[in-house]
Amino acid sequence: MRSTWHSATIVETRAETPHSVRMTLAVPTWPGSEPGSHLDVRLTAPDGYQASRSYSVASSSPWGHVVLAIDELPDGEVSPFLVNEARPGDTLEVHGPLGSYFVWRPGQNDRPVQLIAGGSGVVPLYAMAVAHDLAEDTTPFQLLYSVRTPADAFFAAELTELAGPSFQVTHVYTRQAPTGWPGTVGRLTRDTLAASTIPPSERPRVYVCGSTGFAETVATWLLDLGHSTTDILTERFGGL
Amino acid sequence: MPNHLDGNALAGVLSDVFTMDVTAARGRCGSCGRTAPVAEAMVYPDAPGLVARCASCDHVLVVVVTAGERLVLSLAGLDAIDLRV
Numbered sequence: 001m002r003s004t005w006h007s008a009t010i011v012e013t014r015a016e017t018p019h020s021v022r023m024t025l026a027v028p029t030w031p032g033s034e035p036g037s038h039l040d041v042r043l044t045a046p047d048g049y050q051a052s053r054s055y056s057v058a059s060s061s062p063w064g065h066v067v068l069a070i071d072e073l074p075d076g077e078v079s080p081f082l083v084n085e086a087r088p089g090d091t092l093e094v095h096g097p098l099g100s101y102f103v104w105r106p107g108q109n110d111r112p113v114q115l116i117a118g119g120s121g122v123v124p125l126y127a128m129a130v131a132h133d134l135a136e137d138t139t140p141f142q143l144l145y146s147v148r149t150p151a152d153a154f155f156a157a158e159l160t161e162l163a164g165p166s167f168q169v170t171h172v173y174t175r176q177a178p179t180g181w182p183g184t185v186g187r188l189t190r191d192t193l194a195a196s197t198i199p200p201s202e203r204p205r206v207y208v209c210g211s212t213g214f215a216e217t218v219a220t221w222l223l224d225l226g227h228s229t230t231d232i233l234t235e236r237f238g239g240l
Numbered sequence: 241m242p243n244h245l246d247g248n249a250l251a252g253v254l255s256d257v258f259t260m261d262v263t264a265a266r267g268r269c270g271s272c273g274r275t276a277p278v279a280e281a282m283v284y285p286d287a288p289g290l291v292a293r294c295a296s297c298d299h300v301l302v303v304v305v306t307a308g309e310r311l312v313l314s315l316a317g318l319d320a321i322d323l324r325v
Contacts, residue, residue: 098251101279
Protein backbone atom coordinates (compact mmCIF):
# COMPACT_ATOMS: atom_id res chain seq x y z
CA MET A 1 0.00 0.00 0.00
CA ARG A 2 1.83 3.12 -1.18
CA SER A 3 1.49 5.98 1.24
CA THR A 4 0.90 9.45 -0.06
CA TRP A 5 -0.53 12.83 0.94
CA HIS A 6 -4.27 13.17 1.16
CA SER A 7 -6.63 16.04 1.73
CA ALA A 8 -8.85 15.31 4.73
CA THR A 9 -11.97 17.11 5.92
CA ILE A 10 -12.96 16.99 9.56
CA VAL A 11 -16.44 15.46 9.81
CA GLU A 12 -16.84 15.22 13.55
CA THR A 13 -14.93 15.99 16.73
CA ARG A 14 -15.92 15.01 20.22
CA ALA A 15 -14.23 14.81 23.59
CA GLU A 16 -12.61 11.42 24.08
CA THR A 17 -11.23 12.20 27.56
CA PRO A 18 -10.85 15.56 29.38
CA HIS A 19 -7.62 16.21 27.42
CA SER A 20 -8.21 14.53 24.11
CA VAL A 21 -10.47 14.51 21.11
CA ARG A 22 -11.82 11.77 18.86
CA MET A 23 -11.72 13.12 15.32
CA THR A 24 -13.43 11.62 12.29
CA LEU A 25 -11.93 12.62 8.94
CA ALA A 26 -13.37 12.15 5.49
CA VAL A 27 -10.50 11.13 3.24
CA PRO A 28 -11.89 10.21 -0.19
CA THR A 29 -8.50 8.96 -1.44
CA TRP A 30 -7.63 6.85 1.65
CA PRO A 31 -6.70 3.29 0.60
CA GLY A 32 -7.44 1.71 3.98
CA SER A 33 -4.82 0.83 6.58
CA GLU A 34 -3.48 -2.07 8.57
CA PRO A 35 -4.34 -2.30 12.30
CA GLY A 36 -1.66 -0.43 14.25
CA SER A 37 -0.46 1.85 11.47
CA HIS A 38 -0.33 5.62 11.70
CA LEU A 39 -0.45 8.77 9.62
CA ASP A 40 1.24 12.15 9.75
CA VAL A 41 -0.86 15.29 10.08
CA ARG A 42 0.71 18.45 8.63
CA LEU A 43 -0.41 21.93 9.59
CA THR A 44 0.69 25.02 7.66
CA ALA A 45 0.61 28.43 9.34
CA PRO A 46 -0.36 31.55 7.34
CA ASP A 47 3.35 32.46 7.13
CA GLY A 48 4.17 29.09 5.57
CA TYR A 49 5.65 27.47 8.69
CA GLN A 50 4.84 23.78 8.75
CA ALA A 51 4.66 21.27 11.58
CA SER A 52 3.71 17.62 11.36
CA ARG A 53 3.09 14.90 13.93
CA SER A 54 2.25 11.21 13.79
CA TYR A 55 -1.07 9.84 15.05
CA SER A 56 -2.19 6.25 15.17
CA VAL A 57 -5.26 5.32 13.16
CA ALA A 58 -8.04 4.06 15.46
CA SER A 59 -10.15 2.87 12.55
CA SER A 60 -10.47 3.49 8.85
CA SER A 61 -12.17 2.19 5.77
CA PRO A 62 -10.99 2.45 2.17
CA TRP A 63 -12.15 5.65 0.46
CA GLY A 64 -14.02 6.58 3.60
CA HIS A 65 -13.60 7.80 7.11
CA VAL A 66 -10.44 7.75 9.21
CA VAL A 67 -10.83 8.00 12.98
CA LEU A 68 -8.03 9.39 15.17
CA ALA A 69 -7.90 9.99 18.93
CA ILE A 70 -5.55 12.83 19.78
CA ASP A 71 -4.18 13.62 23.22
CA GLU A 72 -3.21 17.22 23.93
CA LEU A 73 0.46 17.69 24.78
CA PRO A 74 0.50 21.11 26.52
CA ASP A 75 3.71 22.23 24.82
CA GLY A 76 2.86 20.61 21.51
CA GLU A 77 2.92 22.37 18.16
CA VAL A 78 0.12 20.35 16.59
CA SER A 79 -2.04 18.63 19.21
CA PRO A 80 -3.35 21.78 21.00
CA PHE A 81 -4.72 23.01 17.67
CA LEU A 82 -6.28 19.66 16.81
CA VAL A 83 -7.81 19.22 20.28
CA ASN A 84 -9.00 22.78 20.97
CA GLU A 85 -9.33 24.65 17.68
CA ALA A 86 -10.08 22.29 14.81
CA ARG A 87 -13.75 22.17 13.82
CA PRO A 88 -15.90 20.12 11.44
CA GLY A 89 -15.45 21.43 7.91
CA ASP A 90 -11.77 22.29 8.44
CA THR A 91 -9.33 20.59 6.09
CA LEU A 92 -6.02 18.97 7.02
CA GLU A 93 -3.19 17.37 5.08
CA VAL A 94 -2.55 13.77 6.10
CA HIS A 95 0.21 11.41 4.94
CA GLY A 96 -0.38 7.71 5.16
CA PRO A 97 -1.00 4.97 5.84
CA LEU A 98 2.43 4.65 7.48
CA GLY A 99 4.36 1.88 9.21
CA SER A 100 4.40 -1.87 8.69
CA TYR A 101 6.33 -2.78 11.85
CA PHE A 102 3.84 -2.02 14.63
CA VAL A 103 0.88 -3.75 12.94
CA TRP A 104 -1.10 -6.89 13.60
CA ARG A 105 -2.53 -8.84 10.69
CA PRO A 106 -5.38 -11.32 11.17
CA GLY A 107 -4.24 -14.85 10.43
CA GLN A 108 -0.56 -13.87 10.69
CA ASN A 109 0.07 -16.74 13.08
CA ASP A 110 -1.73 -18.44 15.95
CA ARG A 111 0.47 -17.26 18.79
CA PRO A 112 -1.33 -15.31 21.52
CA VAL A 113 -1.10 -11.54 21.52
CA GLN A 114 -0.50 -9.36 24.54
CA LEU A 115 -1.26 -5.66 24.13
CA ILE A 116 0.11 -3.19 26.70
CA ALA A 117 -0.87 0.48 26.58
CA GLY A 118 -0.26 3.62 28.58
CA GLY A 119 -2.79 6.45 28.08
CA SER A 120 -3.37 7.35 24.43
CA GLY A 121 -1.01 4.51 23.48
CA VAL A 122 -4.07 2.32 23.37
CA VAL A 123 -5.19 3.78 20.03
CA PRO A 124 -3.23 1.45 17.69
CA LEU A 125 -3.93 -1.48 20.03
CA TYR A 126 -7.65 -0.69 19.90
CA ALA A 127 -7.38 -0.89 16.09
CA MET A 128 -5.81 -4.35 16.44
CA ALA A 129 -8.54 -5.50 18.85
CA VAL A 130 -11.24 -4.33 16.44
CA ALA A 131 -9.56 -6.16 13.55
CA HIS A 132 -9.24 -9.29 15.68
CA ASP A 133 -12.96 -9.12 16.44
CA LEU A 134 -14.03 -8.36 12.85
CA ALA A 135 -11.96 -11.25 11.52
CA GLU A 136 -13.50 -13.56 14.16
CA ASP A 137 -9.90 -14.53 14.83
CA THR A 138 -9.66 -16.93 17.78
CA THR A 139 -6.04 -16.08 18.63
CA PRO A 140 -6.11 -15.19 22.35
CA PHE A 141 -5.77 -11.43 22.83
CA GLN A 142 -5.17 -9.64 26.11
CA LEU A 143 -4.90 -5.94 26.81
CA LEU A 144 -3.24 -4.42 29.86
CA TYR A 145 -4.21 -0.75 29.93
CA SER A 146 -2.65 1.77 32.29
CA VAL A 147 -4.51 5.08 32.75
CA ARG A 148 -4.54 7.80 35.41
CA THR A 149 -8.27 7.64 36.15
CA PRO A 150 -11.32 5.95 34.59
CA ALA A 151 -12.15 9.24 32.81
CA ASP A 152 -8.76 9.14 31.06
CA ALA A 153 -9.41 5.82 29.33
CA PHE A 154 -9.66 6.01 25.53
CA PHE A 155 -12.34 3.93 23.76
CA ALA A 156 -13.57 2.76 27.18
CA ALA A 157 -17.06 1.76 26.03
CA GLU A 158 -15.78 0.11 22.85
CA LEU A 159 -13.15 -1.92 24.69
CA THR A 160 -15.74 -3.12 27.21
CA GLU A 161 -17.94 -4.14 24.29
CA LEU A 162 -15.09 -6.00 22.55
CA ALA A 163 -14.12 -7.98 25.67
CA GLY A 164 -15.08 -11.64 25.49
CA PRO A 165 -13.68 -15.16 25.48
CA SER A 166 -10.80 -14.31 23.14
CA PHE A 167 -10.20 -10.71 24.26
CA GLN A 168 -9.50 -9.93 27.89
CA VAL A 169 -8.98 -6.40 29.24
CA THR A 170 -7.19 -5.56 32.50
CA HIS A 171 -6.83 -1.99 33.76
CA VAL A 172 -4.18 -0.35 35.89
CA TYR A 173 -5.26 2.95 37.49
CA THR A 174 -2.33 5.12 38.51
CA ARG A 175 -4.20 7.95 40.32
CA GLN A 176 -7.81 7.04 40.91
CA ALA A 177 -9.82 3.86 40.36
CA PRO A 178 -13.56 3.39 39.86
CA THR A 179 -15.68 3.03 42.99
CA GLY A 180 -15.46 -0.50 44.33
CA TRP A 181 -12.24 -1.26 42.39
CA PRO A 182 -10.74 -4.33 44.08
CA GLY A 183 -7.14 -3.71 43.05
CA THR A 184 -4.58 -1.23 44.25
CA VAL A 185 -4.11 2.24 42.79
CA GLY A 186 -0.66 3.18 41.59
CA ARG A 187 1.85 2.90 38.80
CA LEU A 188 2.28 -0.32 36.93
CA THR A 189 4.90 -2.51 38.57
CA ARG A 190 6.86 -5.46 37.29
CA ASP A 191 4.87 -7.77 39.58
CA THR A 192 1.53 -6.50 38.26
CA LEU A 193 2.87 -6.82 34.73
CA ALA A 194 3.90 -10.42 35.38
CA ALA A 195 0.56 -11.27 37.02
CA SER A 196 -1.68 -9.62 34.40
CA THR A 197 -0.09 -10.61 31.11
CA ILE A 198 0.39 -13.75 29.06
CA PRO A 199 3.47 -15.57 30.42
CA PRO A 200 6.60 -15.93 28.25
CA SER A 201 6.12 -19.73 28.24
CA GLU A 202 3.18 -19.19 25.84
CA ARG A 203 5.41 -17.17 23.47
CA PRO A 204 3.00 -14.25 22.98
CA ARG A 205 3.75 -11.47 20.56
CA VAL A 206 3.73 -8.37 22.76
CA TYR A 207 2.79 -4.91 21.46
CA VAL A 208 3.68 -2.02 23.78
CA CYS A 209 2.60 1.56 23.06
CA GLY A 210 2.83 4.58 25.32
CA SER A 211 5.07 7.44 26.31
CA THR A 212 8.78 6.83 25.83
CA GLY A 213 9.30 6.23 29.56
CA PHE A 214 6.36 3.84 29.79
CA ALA A 215 7.30 1.84 26.70
CA GLU A 216 10.96 1.47 27.70
CA THR A 217 10.19 0.51 31.30
CA VAL A 218 7.67 -2.10 30.21
CA ALA A 219 9.96 -3.48 27.49
CA THR A 220 12.79 -3.87 30.01
CA TRP A 221 10.52 -5.72 32.45
CA LEU A 222 9.25 -8.00 29.68
CA LEU A 223 12.84 -8.99 28.89
CA ASP A 224 13.47 -9.59 32.62
CA LEU A 225 10.40 -11.82 32.74
CA GLY A 226 11.81 -13.95 29.95
CA HIS A 227 10.15 -12.67 26.79
CA SER A 228 12.36 -12.69 23.71
CA THR A 229 13.46 -9.35 22.30
CA THR A 230 12.09 -10.35 18.88
CA ASP A 231 8.63 -10.93 20.39
CA ILE A 232 8.39 -7.40 21.84
CA LEU A 233 7.24 -4.66 19.49
CA THR A 234 7.22 -1.12 20.82
CA GLU A 235 5.97 2.26 19.69
CA ARG A 236 6.90 5.38 21.66
CA PHE A 237 5.08 8.66 21.32
CA GLY A 238 7.51 10.86 23.26
CA GLY A 239 7.18 12.54 26.64
CA LEU A 240 8.69 11.12 29.78
CA MET B 241 16.37 11.83 29.79
CA PRO B 242 16.41 13.40 26.35
CA ASN B 243 13.04 13.22 24.69
CA HIS B 244 13.23 10.62 21.96
CA LEU B 245 10.92 8.59 19.80
CA ASP B 246 11.64 5.45 17.81
CA GLY B 247 12.06 4.44 14.20
CA ASN B 248 8.31 4.21 13.68
CA ALA B 249 8.48 8.01 13.45
CA LEU B 250 10.66 7.76 10.30
CA ALA B 251 7.91 6.09 8.27
CA GLY B 252 6.45 9.30 6.88
CA VAL B 253 9.60 11.06 5.75
CA LEU B 254 11.25 7.88 4.40
CA SER B 255 8.16 7.02 2.38
CA ASP B 256 9.02 10.08 0.31
CA VAL B 257 12.28 8.32 -0.65
CA PHE B 258 11.62 4.57 -0.72
CA THR B 259 8.90 2.80 -2.65
CA MET B 260 8.08 0.60 0.33
CA ASP B 261 7.87 1.03 4.07
CA VAL B 262 11.35 0.89 5.57
CA THR B 263 10.49 0.80 9.28
CA ALA B 264 9.97 -2.99 9.32
CA ALA B 265 13.14 -3.56 7.28
CA ARG B 266 16.17 -4.82 9.18
CA GLY B 267 19.16 -2.52 9.24
CA ARG B 268 22.69 -3.38 10.31
CA CYS B 269 24.53 -0.86 12.47
CA GLY B 270 27.79 0.22 10.88
CA SER B 271 29.45 0.42 14.28
CA CYS B 272 28.35 -2.51 16.47
CA GLY B 273 26.81 -4.74 13.83
CA ARG B 274 23.43 -5.09 15.59
CA THR B 275 20.78 -6.04 13.07
CA ALA B 276 17.27 -4.91 13.97
CA PRO B 277 14.15 -3.40 12.44
CA VAL B 278 14.59 0.28 11.65
CA ALA B 279 11.53 0.88 13.89
CA GLU B 280 13.63 -0.11 16.90
CA ALA B 281 16.18 2.68 16.46
CA MET B 282 16.05 5.63 18.86
CA VAL B 283 14.92 8.74 17.01
CA TYR B 284 15.75 12.22 18.28
CA PRO B 285 13.39 14.78 16.74
CA ASP B 286 14.78 17.93 18.36
CA ALA B 287 17.85 18.24 16.17
CA PRO B 288 17.35 20.07 12.87
CA GLY B 289 15.63 17.10 11.27
CA LEU B 290 15.46 13.56 12.60
CA VAL B 291 18.46 11.63 13.91
CA ALA B 292 18.13 7.85 14.34
CA ARG B 293 20.62 6.11 16.60
CA CYS B 294 21.38 2.43 17.19
CA ALA B 295 19.47 1.15 20.24
CA SER B 296 22.54 -0.82 21.32
CA CYS B 297 25.53 1.46 20.81
CA ASP B 298 24.05 4.93 20.07
CA HIS B 299 25.84 5.15 16.72
CA VAL B 300 24.08 7.56 14.32
CA LEU B 301 22.37 5.40 11.70
CA VAL B 302 20.14 7.78 9.77
CA VAL B 303 19.82 11.56 9.50
CA VAL B 304 16.95 13.18 7.64
CA VAL B 305 16.67 16.92 7.21
CA THR B 306 13.81 18.54 5.37
CA ALA B 307 13.77 22.22 4.46
CA GLY B 308 10.96 23.42 2.25
CA GLU B 309 11.03 21.21 -0.81
CA ARG B 310 14.50 19.86 -0.03
CA LEU B 311 15.10 16.55 1.70
CA VAL B 312 18.63 15.53 2.67
CA LEU B 313 19.08 11.92 3.75
CA SER B 314 22.18 10.26 5.17
CA LEU B 315 22.26 6.49 5.67
CA ALA B 316 26.01 6.50 6.26
CA GLY B 317 25.72 4.79 9.65
CA LEU B 318 23.99 1.72 8.24
CA ASP B 319 25.96 -1.11 6.65
CA ALA B 320 22.93 -2.59 4.97
CA ILE B 321 19.13 -2.67 4.93
CA ASP B 322 17.28 -5.91 4.28
CA LEU B 323 14.05 -4.75 2.70
CA ARG B 324 12.21 -8.02 2.06
CA VAL B 325 11.25 -9.10 5.57
